[in-house]
Amino acid sequence: MFRTRFYAFVGAAALVVLGGLLSPSRAQGQSASSDAAAALFDDTVVHDIRLTISTRDWESLKEHFKENTRYPADLRWRDETVRSIAVRSRGTGSRSGSKPGLKFDINYYTADQRFLGLKNLILRNNTQDASNMRELVSMKFFRHMNVKASRESFARLFVNTAYVGLYTIVEDIDKDFLKKNLDENDGYLYEYDFDEDSRIPYAFEYLGTDPAKYVPMPFKAQTHESDPRGDVIERFIWTINEAGAAAWRQMMSEFLDLTAFMRHLGVENFLAEEDGITGDYGPNNFYLYRFEKKNLFTFLPWDKSNTFWESPEYWIFRNIKDGPEDHRNRLVVRALQYDDLRDAYLNTLLECAASAEEGANAAAADGAAAPGWLEREVGTLYELIKAAARSDTIKPFSNDQFEAAITDLKTFAKERSAAVRRMVADERQR
Amino acid sequence: MLPLLTCLVAALTLGSQPASAADPQAGAQPEAKTEKAKKNEKKPKKEKKAKKKSDKPAPDEGPTATDTDAAPAPAPADQLEPDGKGTRVTWKQHPSFRIGSVFRIDLEAKFQEDVRDTYVGEPDLPRTQLHRNRIGVQGHLFKQIEYEVERELTEKELDAGKTPKSPWKDVNVNLTFVKNAQVKIGKFKIPFGLDQLTGVTHNDFVYRSLGANYLAPARDIGLMVHGSFLKHGFQYWSGVFRHDGDNARSSKIAGGDETFASRATGTPFRALAQGLGEIGLGTAFTVSKLSDDSFRPNGLRGRTIMTQHVFYEPVYVKGARRRWEADVDWTVGPASARAEYTLVSDDRRQQGIGDNDLPNARARSWYVSGTWLLTGEAKARPVKADGEFLQGGWGALEVAARYERLWFDSTGGTDVPFRNPRAETILPAGDRALTLGVSWTLNRFVKVQVNGIREQVEDSERNPVPNGAAFWSRVIRLQFVL
Structure with missing residues (x-):
């Protein structure tokens, strides 16, 4: 009798344990713990980031905002505190002494230290964007279009208890990002380092056989720094420029998935990115990653604070078919000479137009028009941040400029799809 | 390397000649020759006593030699030929x-050229290096005014952009009106640290000790009173300086400000233990003001010996910097031993993350070293070979360990210890090094040194090689002194 009960008990216990292991709740728990930062990138709330730093260091950081000098600090978010991180000023055109863009190097002083699993965290100051939200909305749209991009959310930054301003938390493109998004991270990651001092931008032209012409400028190695393999980039660039027409597609397939690249380009230009792969100042704002044990590269979007540029009529072939010759991206110009790639580009633009209008309803039941996905996002985020943005007294814009920028964004979001469809149709009629 | 080889051949040729023959003006200056002869006749005993084993002083040994401040220079009257005229x-x-x-x-010249190698993955280390190439002049005016000027021609640390040391080394005047209270004004070494005060061409090893390089202050501009008593049985140096030396500064580190320094040495056992050779004891201290005017940390840093890899970044400091050292220097026959302990303590007033006061930052170092002249000469710095190379001998061969x-x-x-520069409790970081060396002094001009250095940075995260492992560095130095 005892033995029977014993076996029954053991059997039941085993079933409970097995059931627990296989249950959906268990799987969700594993997923949550493997992405501890998900809550930080929840863009439905404005987070509070609290920094404790020497007042002297904070003033120095602002005074020397053009330098990358690191200062020690403690960081707190909700109940999570991480001690002894390094804070530095960051950015290119967005660098500011009054409202500095910030990079938190979580593991600078302690190699294995992480904050919610992250080694780095970026707080973008949005000093080039009165609306504060071009960057976040753009990255969200990239992800909406299934293009890998950083997660972002809004935060109020407090330094030694004083409110500093509204910032955008940006997921850095590093090994953690690569692992999460590309399922590997031992390849070669390069940040495109725009040369502000150069009169003529680098536009993917071939500079010769010397790998040093490509690495570290403009392709700055972020991994494998001691052996960045600029020679593979040299061959990639040679192929873009010098390979014969008959073999170009075949040879390029070793280095780039051109269809995927067209998708990246299509999303970027739907968003009217003025400082991107086909930007007004030459190519800019992307990372390049070469996969492990391959010569295959992929582009990753970065810094989209100059999207929603000018008007919904921003031309989809800007700096491709117009603009100074030496600003035109050689890769883009050559790729678009192929009908299938041009179609892929145009189709992506149409897909973006449709996605931006998802959920739109011109005549809703209550009589009010329901906005599409993009317009809804702008409206929702505006409601989320307006109080924090208005009380941000060090932003380089007035509150009226903030409101005007939001209005422009809403207009763009509302009208961009139709404008792009028209431009695509015009192109196909040619 | 061609100029260096030319120098080497010239030096060997010079070294193989008698001292008088090395004087290119000897034949043209019969008066001078006569004076020498007169001098030798006049004071034979004094000369013999002063020069002991060799009558051919090394070029960097002279009584006004600039690169050692370990002993005060004798007054010009001592070096004058008493009846020198014309x-x-x-x-x-x-x-x-x-x-x-x-x-x-x-006229003086010092050339040190290195061939070296270290751990894999140190791409910035030049395998060959013209390490020091200094020229200078020294001398005196009348009997009471000595002067020296020395300039570095190829300052490697300047080239590396790491340490903006001035190419001007010693630029000073020494007034000897009062023999026991001489006054030195200008740029020279702050009197602190036995190893730091030993001249670069006299050292038993290719590189100075870590404490001498990173804790001792080295040169600065100042005014110093110095002298000796009891036939050099007690010597003192005491002075004020504009800053706290080149070693505390870099392109990013402002360094300390006004500094008071004092050093005393003595040979208290000279009368008691004559059979045990000469035992010198020394101690020194400095006090400097430390400001936090620079937005960068103003503390001291720790670097490895050859590669100068930073294993300890400076921390924020403010208040006063206090240094103290004690040293012993023992010479007996062909052997010598040295040991030195150095302590530096920096105030950190209002340097916490919350602008609070922090416990003092502390740096310490010690070394013990020993040398043995296998060829039997009496130990001296510089070493003087009994039988010079190509002059019937092979020079002097010495082994050394530190x-x-x-x-x-x-x-x-x-608080828990951290590595950041405002940590309340600084996570300890250190470097241990063993140096094994052989020095071959061919003649009074040329020396070849071979050193192997094993280092281990104690904080594995700040070790330049993976997994906190120890690493070896190797260097061969060819030294030519004129």
């Missing part, structure tokens, strides 16, 4: 121009 050019120790006993100027440690931490604190 204008003449001589080359005994250095090429020299003299006007009687009124004026003297000696073990040392340099480490940094804070004097207290209740």
Whole structure:
């Protein structure tokens, strides 16, 4: 009798344990713990980031905002505190002494230290964007279009208890990002380092056989720094420029998935990115990653604070078919000479137009028009941040400029799809 | 390397000649020769006593030698030829121009060229290096005014952009009106640290100890009173300086400000233990003001010996910097031993993340070293070979070993230790090094040194090689001194 009960008990216990292991709740728990930062990138709330730093260091950081000098600090978010991180000023055109863009190097002083699993965290100051939200909305749209991009959310930054301003938390493109998004991270990651001092931008032209012409400028190695393999980039660039027409597609397939690249380009230009792969100042704002044990590269979007540029009529072939010759991206110009790639580009633009209008309803039941996905996002985020943005007294814009920028964004979001469809149709009629 | 080889051949040729023959003006200056003869006749005993084993002083050994401040230079009266008259050019120790006993100027040159290697993955280390190439002049005016000027021609640390040391080394005047209270003004070494005060061409090893390089202050501009008593049985140096030396500064580190320094040495056992050779004891301290005017940390840093890899970044400091050292220097026959302990303590007023006061930052170092002249000469710095190379001998061969440690931490604190420059409790970081060396002094001009250095950075995260492992560095130095 005892033995029977014993076996029954053991059997039941085993079933409970097995059931627990296989249950959906268990799987969700594993997923949550493997992405501890998900809550930080929840863009439905404005987070509070609290920094404790020497007042002297904070003033120095602002005074020397053009330098990358690191200062020690403690960081707190909700109940999570991480001690002894390094804070530095960051950015290119967005660098500011009054409202500095910030990079938190979580593991600078302690190699294995992480904050919610992250080694780095970026707080973008949005000093080039009165609306504060071009960057976040753009990255969200990239992800909406299934293009890998950083997660972002809004935060109020407090330094030694004083409110500093509204910032955008940006997921850095590093090994953690690569692992999460590309399922590997031992390849070669390069940040495109725009040369502000150069009169003529680098536009993917071939500079010769010397790998040093490509690495570290403009392709700055972020991994494998001691052996960045600029020679593979040299061959990639040679192929873009010098390979014969008959073999170009075949040879390029070793280095780039051109269809995927067209998708990246299509999303970027739907968003009217003025400082991107086909930007007004030459190519800019992307990372390049070469996969492990391959010569295959992929582009990753970065810094989209100059999207929603000018008007919904921003031309989809800007700096491709117009603009100074030496600003035109050689890769883009050559790729678009192929009908299938041009179609892929145009189709992506149409897909973006449709996605931006998802959920739109011109005549809703209550009589009010329901906005599409993009317009809804702008409206929702505006409601989320307006109080924090208005009380941000060090932003380089007035509150009226903030409101005007939001209005422009809403207009763009509302009208961009139709404008792009028209431009695509015009192109196909040619 | 061609100029260096040319120098080497010239040096070997010079070294193989008798000292008088090395004087290019000897034949043209019969008066000078006569003076020498007179001098030898007049004071034979004094000369013999002063020069002991060798009558051919090394070029960097002269009584006004610039690169050692370990002992105060004798007054010019001691180095004058008592009946020297007239204008003449001589080359005994250095090429020299003299006007009687009124004026003297000696030309000097020091060249040290290295071939070296270290751990894999140190791409910035030049395998060959013209490490030091210094030229200078020294001499005196009348009997009471000594002067020296020395300039570095190829300052490697300047080239590396790491340490903006001035190419001007010693630029100073020494007034000897009061023999036991001489006054030195200009740029020279702050009197602190036995190893730091030993001249670069006299050192038993290719590189100075870690403490000498990173804790001792080295040169600065100042005014110092110094002298000796009891036949050099007690010596003192005491002075004020504009800053706290080149070693505390870099392109990013402002360094300390006004500094008071004092050093005393003595040979207290000279009368008691004559059979045990000479035992010198020394101690020194400095006090400097430390400001936090620079937005960058103003503390001391720790670097490895050859590669100068930073294993300890400076921390924020403010208040005062206090240094103290004690040293012992023992020489007996062909052997010598040295040991030195150095302590530096920096105030950190209002340097916490919350602008609070922090416990002092502390740096400490010690070394013990020993040398043995296999060829039997009496130990001296510089070594003087009994039988010079290509002059019937093979020069002097010496083996040397040094073990040392340099480490940094804070004097207290209740917080958990961190590496950041405002940590209440500084996570300790140190470097231990063993140096094994052989020095071959071919003649009074040329020396070859071979050193193997094993280092281990104690904080594995700040070790330049993976997994906190120890690493070896190797260096061969060819030294030519004129």
